[in-house]
Amino acid sequence: MKRADIAPFLTAISQNNPTPQTELVYTTPFTLLVAVVLSAQTTDAAVNKATPALFAEAPDPAAMAALGATGIARHIRSIGLWQAKAKNVAALSHLLLERHNGDVPADRESLEALPGVGRKTANVVLNEVFGHATMAVDTHIFRLGNRTGLAPGTNVRQVEDGLVARIPPAMLRPAHHWLILHGRYICKARKPECWRCPGAGWCVYKPKPTSAASRSVAAISKGKS
Template sequence: MSPQQVQTFFSTLRAANPRPQTELEYSSVFECLAAVLLSAQATDVGVNKATRGLFALANTPAAILALGEEGLAHEIRTVGLYRTKAKNLIATCRILLEQHGGEVPRSQEALEALPGVGRKTANVVLNVAFGEPTMAVDTHIFRVSNRTGLAPGKTPLAVEQALLKRVPNEFLVDAHHWLILHGRYVCQARKPQCERCAVHHCCDRKLET
């Protein structure tokens, strides 16, 4: 995409959805972190079903730590890889209490030091919970960036760096959400819905019928 096409691409997405939001349900920064940690290789719908019960029972690092690993695993048993996630979330809660006063840190380095939190998860938390202009490249963003010609790259990190350079500043905070939602509901993996895509005129891929 040319710079003008990139501008048009995001202007169009913004016009259709001025205030995009994550589909994960949360009511605090810690709940956001926990939900994102649980969402790896799982759907937002599935995570929300699990966290509604979990957060009603325990929604702070201390409360989740009090559940213990087995108690937490029971609450999130419907989520994929729940035993590993329970172990990581318990360890994360312990670190938050011991090293951060029970608060979620606001730095990439400190977030990535938490068990189960990689670069993508850290970027999601920084963007969603703190409003930082980060770019968390998941499978949807990776696909959309490459397929459309927006920010081609062979690795998620390469795509992240390309997006941060190519996306105009006015769109950066919300770009992560627009791209995920576009990939989830329109520019889908198996059959992209090109015929109803509002930004197909900016795309490198020819319109499919």
């Protein structure tokens, strides 16, 4: 995708959602951190079903640490990798108390030092809670970076670096959510629904799947040229 086309593409897919937020349900930086850790290889919807009871019993690091891995596991058996995640959430809660007075740190190095927190999780927390212009590359954003031509790459770090370098700075923070939501609901993995994509006129993906509404895509492309 041409650099000049990136801002129009993002503007188009952001229609009706100018200030996007994560679909994970949370109330504090700590509950967001836990929810993101739990969301690895699991859908946000599945996490949102498991966390209300967990957060009601353990809303802060002290209560979560007291609950322990066994207690946490009782609440999250419905999500993938629940045993390892229960251990990580218990351990990171202890470390938040020991190293950060129970607060979620606002810097990448400290976040990534916590059990179960990698670069993607740190990027989500920094973006959502602390307002940093980060790009957390999940499977949706990795796919869009390559499929649309926004930032092709063979691994998530290449796509992340490409998006950070190419997206206009003022759009970078919300672009993280715009791209995730676009990949989740329109630019799907197996069958992208290009006929209802408002950004199709700028996307380099070809051939575009057709449907009864494919004329709309053609109209968008024609109008752009």
